[in-house]
Amino acid sequence: MLKVNDLSMVYETPGGEKVSALSDISFSLDKGEFLTVLGPSGCGKTTLLNIIAGFLQPTQGEAVFDDELVSGPSPQRGMVFQQGALFEWMSVEKNVSFGPRMADKPKPDAEIRDNTQHWLDTVGLSDFGKKPVYELSGGMQQRVALARCLANDPGLILMDEPLGALDALTREKMQGLLLKLWKETGKTVILITHSVEEALILGERLFVMAPRPGRIEKEYRLPFAEQGVADDSRKIKAQPDFVQVREEIISMIWAMEEEIMGHQGEKQ
Amino acid sequence: MKAILKMLNAENAENQRKTVSFGDSSLVEAPGGRIWTFVSIAFLLLLWVFSGVFGWVEPLFWPPIGDVWHQLKVIASEGYRNATLLEHIGISVYRVLMGFLLGCLVGIPLGFALALSRIMNRIFDPIVEFFRPMPPLALIPLVILWLGIGESAKIFLLFLAALWIMALATRSGALSTNISKVYAAYTLNANKRQILFRIILPNALPEIFTGMRVSMGVCWGTVVAAELVAAESGVGMMIMVASKFLSTDIVVLGVILISLVAYAIDILMRTLEARLVPWRGKSGH
Numbered sequence: 349m350l351k352v353n354d355l356s357m358v359y360e361t362p363g364g365e366k367v368s369a370l371s372d373i374s375f376s377l378d379k380g381e382f383l384t385v386l387g388p389s390g391c392g393k394t395t396l397l398n399i400i401a402g403f404l405q406p407t408q409g410e411a412v413f414d415d416e417l418v419s420g421p422s423p424q425r426g427m428v429f430q431q432g433a434l435f436e437w438m439s440v441e442k443n444v445s446f447g448p449r450m451a452d453k454p455k456p457d458a459e460i461r462d463n464t465q466h467w468l469d470t471v472g473l474s475d476f477g478k479k480p481v482y483e484l485s486g487g488m489q490q491r492v493a494l495a496r497c498l499a500n501d502p503g504l505i506l507m508d509e510p511l512g513a514l515d516a517l518t519r520e521k522m523q524g525l526l527l528k529l530w531k532e533t534g535k536t537v538i539l540i541t542h543s544v545e546e547a548l549i550l551g552e553r554l555f556v557m558a559p560r561p562g563r564i565e566k567e568y569r570l571p572f573a574e575q576g577v578a579d580d581s582r583k584i585k586a587q588p589d590f591v592q593v594r595e596e597i598i599s600m601i602w603a604m605e606e607e608i609m610g611h612q613g614e615k616q
Numbered sequence: 617m618k619a620i621l622k623m624l625n626a627e628n629a630e631n632q633r634k635t636v637s638f639g640d641s642s643l644v645e646a647p648g649g650r651i652w653t654f655v656s657i658a659f660l661l662l663l664w665v666f667s668g669v670f671g672w673v674e675p676l677f678w679p680p681i682g683d684v685w686h687q688l689k690v691i692a693s694e695g696y697r698n699a700t701l702l703e704h705i706g707i708s709v710y711r712v713l714m715g716f717l718l719g720c721l722v723g724i725p726l727g728f729a730l731a732l733s734r735i736m737n738r739i740f741d742p743i744v745e746f747f748r749p750m751p752p753l754a755l756i757p758l759v760i761l762w763l764g765i766g767e768s769a770k771i772f773l774l775f776l777a778a779l780w781i782m783a784l785a786t787r788s789g790a791l792s793t794n795i796s797k798v799y800a801a802y803t804l805n806a807n808k809r810q811i812l813f814r815i816i817l818p819n820a821l822p823e824i825f826t827g828m829r830v831s832m833g834v835c836w837g838t839v840v841a842a843e844l845v846a847a848e849s850g851v852g853m854m855i856m857v858a859s860k861f862l863s864t865d866i867v868v869l870g871v872i873l874i875s876l877v878a879y880a881i882d883i884l885m886r887t888l889e890a891r892l893v894p895w896r897g898k899s900g901h
Contacts, residue, residue: 426803437821437893450805
């Protein structure tokens with residue numbers, strides 16, 4: 349279980365100006381929940397993720413995962429990046445087995461091999477283990493990134509726009525894969541995205557964040573992820589209730605972006 | 617005639633269907649058309665042959681190809697100045713390799729220190745930046761004062777030539793590591809040592825190889841100059857002595873030999889590079 353208590357993050361610009369990237373964020377996430385986070389650029393969503401991952405120290409407040417205060421990166425909190433985080437000097441299977449191989453007391457080779465193959469099978473890359481990662485398409489590379497994260501068996505998976513660089517069709521397929529993996533593994537997931545549809549179809553819970561100061565503007569509890577596990581996601585995306593929430597969120601974010609533009613206009 | 621032209625322009629099917637050729641770099645780098653390379657080399661050699669036959673150039677300024685070939689045979693069998701041709705080439709190669717290897721041995725760790733520690737960066741950065749633009753040849757008088765004119769002086773000079781290049785290439789390669797890779801590795805159990813050797817080092821390897829090729833080239837330039845100043849053997853010394861006796865044919869022979877050896881070493885390093893860093897230029901898909 350993840351608990352975030354009164355989290356604030358204030359940056360000081362070189363000019364001495366104070367920027368409030370996050371202000372008094374509090375929430376908790378139960379084991380197995382899938383949370384998606386949406387918001388215009390500059391609302392602090394990546395900062396929030398980096399604090400939970402342990403890459404950043406907040407100026408105030410704390411994040412606690414499984415009763416342990418977050419103070420640095422940990423194998424308990426895995427991360428999937430948008431792109432460029434695979435190790436291109438390693439084959440697909442070396443990437444996937446990296447976590448288990450780096451463990452303080454690594455398991456026997458045979459066990460690591462089986463584990464690697466299991467995750468490659470799960471993400472649909474059974475026969476690609478020996479390939480260098482740079483020979484794979486963008487979608488396949490993100491499958492490797494998912495398998496690499498899962499092979500290390502983290503309790504919490506943080507995803508920073510994992511599908512952001514993919515083309516629309518590949519992206520929809522990958523959303524299905526994410527739902528399937530989430531359901532099969534029962535992992536707790538936080539996913540940041542710019543796509544409203546993606547946030548709606550994947551998240552059981554959804555935060556819409558707003559900028560200056562970065563905060564949670566609105567929270568939704570959604571039924572679509574649960575439906576999406578069983579049903580065709582295209583059908584769900586055409587449902588009236590889905591469309592209604594989608595439009596509501598889009599106008600909310602548009603209003604925020606208008607306001608940001610307005611602010612910038614004033615400065616100029 | 618048409619058939620020959622067609623053969624000269626042999627290209628693959630897709631490229632033949634392209635309507636825009638001027639400005640399309642893929643067409644310039646496409647395979648085929650190798651024959652033009654032979655044409656250009658043959659032209660240069662023929663020019664050389666004819667200039668000798670018809671006496672276009674004074675042999676003192678540029679000797680006929682036959683003279684150079686003759687000198688090659690003579691020096692190859694009888695040696696020059698108390699050393700065989702292979703010894704002259706060998707000692708030059710030895711100096712270059714020693715200086716280059718020492719430069720790598722110190723420069724690569726120095727580059728990592730510059731890239732990975734702020735304190736190290738602040739300590740060594742001004743030193744590196746100060747010495748980097750200094751031509752090693754300018755240090756010859758000092759090095760001769762310190763180390764005399766023996767092997768160690770030349771190797772030290774070449775070491776300096778390679779050192780700064782290797783340090784900067786390594787630093788730039790290490791600094792280019794995408795932070796996402798480092799973050800990912802930390803969440804996958806890696807400790808600092810593993811991050812260095814399994815993430816940052818391989819990430820820097822392509823640039824380290826580029827640095828090696830550059831410093832190898834600079835070392836060749838420097839070894840010849842160092843041998844010109846003071847040496848009892850080596851290709852540079854051959855050129856130097858021959859020029860005093862106005863034996864331009866030996867000078868030209870020496871120049872060609874240096875180029876050939878340097879070219880061979882560069883091909884070797886490019887082959888090694890293709891083998892060892894096949895991911896070069898493939899990151900950030």
